[in-house]
Amino acid sequence: MISVPLRPTPAWMSQANCQGTDTNEFYPDKGGDSTAARRICRRCPVRLECLKDALDRREKHGIWGGLSDHQRTALLRRRERQQAREAAATKQQEQAGNTCVTCDEPEDRWDTRDRLYISGGVKCPGCSRADLDEEKTLEHTEMAA
Numbered sequence: 001m002i003s004v005p006l007r008p009t010p011a012w013m014s015q016a017n018c019q020g021t022d023t024n025e026f027y028p029d030k031g032g033d034s035t036a037a038r039r040i041c042r043r044c045p046v047r048l049e050c051l052k053d054a055l056d057r058r059e060k061h062g063i064w065g066g067l068s069d070h071q072r073t074a075l076l077r078r079r080e081r082q083q084a085r086e087a088a089a090t091k092q093q094e095q096a097g098n099t100c101v102t103c104d105e106p107e108d109r110w111d112t113r114d115r116l117y118i119s120g121g122v123k124c125p126g127c128s129r130a131d132l133d134e135e136k137t138l139e140h141t142e143m144a145a
């Protein structure tokens with residue numbers, strides 16, 4: 001006889017508050033009352049683990065981690081939108097690419113017509129000029145000394 005290994009049970013399940021309770025409470029009919037189940041979840045020490053698990057599995061039925069399928073779907077959508085926003089921000093940052101080490105101005109805003117503009121340079125033309133001015137002042141001071 002072939003022995004089929006049991007599906008591993010996450011460790012947190014042993015602490016589930018819903019153990020031994022009426023399963024029907026957690027699977028109310030459409031539009032049914034889930035207050036009792038939610039109350040059990042609210043006091044559950046592994047509520048977050050349970051919710052995460054249900055979200056990861058895209059669980060379609062029942063109350064998990066105190067949330068209904070509808071609420072979990074809304075949470076997932078919100079999370080996806082946030083991830084999309086973060087990805088867009090990262091992409092924008094990558095596109096902006098090089099920035100001036102002194103003033104942080106992204107290179108795409110540097111004045112390319114400036115004589116001191118260096119493509120991919122470490123400093124924007126303005127900061128390069130300020131540096132040169134400083135050196136000139138220094139030169140003068142040294143000469144005067």
Ligand code: SF4
Pocket residue numbers: 016017018019040041042044045046047048050051063064065066
């Ligand atoms: S959060 Fe609710 S459904 Fe999940 S383990 Fe706890 S009591 Fe059970």
Ligand SMILES: [Zn+2]
Pocket residue numbers: 100101102103104105123124125126127128
């Ligand atoms: Zn600069």
